[in-house]
Amino acid sequence: MSHFTRIRLQMKNRKALRLALTDLGCAVEENAPVRGYQGAQLRADLVARRPGCYDIGFVDRQGHFEAVADFWGVDLDWQQFQRELQQRYAYHTITESAVEQGFSVEAVQELEDGSLRVVVGAWQ
Numbered sequence: 001m002s003h004f005t006r007i008r009l010q011m012k013n014r015k016a017l018r019l020a021l022t023d024l025g026c027a028v029e030e031n032a033p034v035r036g037y038q039g040a041q042l043r044a045d046l047v048a049r050r051p052g053c054y055d056i057g058f059v060d061r062q063g064h065f066e067a068v069a070d071f072w073g074v075d076l077d078w079q080q081f082q083r084e085l086q087q088r089y090a091y092h093t094i095t096e097s098a099v100e101q102g103f104s105v106e107a108v109q110e111l112e113d114g115s116l117r118v119v120v121g122a123w124q
Helices: 014-024 076-101
Strands: 007-009 027-035 040-047 056-061 064-069 105-108 116-121
Touching: 014 027, 014 040, 014 056, 014 076, 040 064, 056 116, 076 116
Parallel strands: none
Antiparallel strands: 007 064, 027 040, 040 056, 056 064, 105 116
8 A cells, every 4th residue: 555645836947946955955866766665666756865765756747846755754844844945946946037037146145034035136
């Protein structure tokens, strides 16, 4: 019996998702199996390798990603991990978009509440 659970995410940018996972200290593999209960596996587009024998996969579902994992065995607080992942994803999405529009990232500051302040600028 499979214990894999799918959670739809509001993330669409594969590159930003991969960078966000890397920022959180995850080793990331592409098009790899997600390990679950009793050796069960499920293929995912991106796989965040976790200590132990359970991973978190990310599957592209027609323009948005789903997280897929056996959350019974993944040793982490999913809500906290998801908040941190969303923050890093937003950071990479914003900076990528700014650069594409001709801006440069001037400064990044982590505020007391844990949020990030990104300052971009452009030469006229």
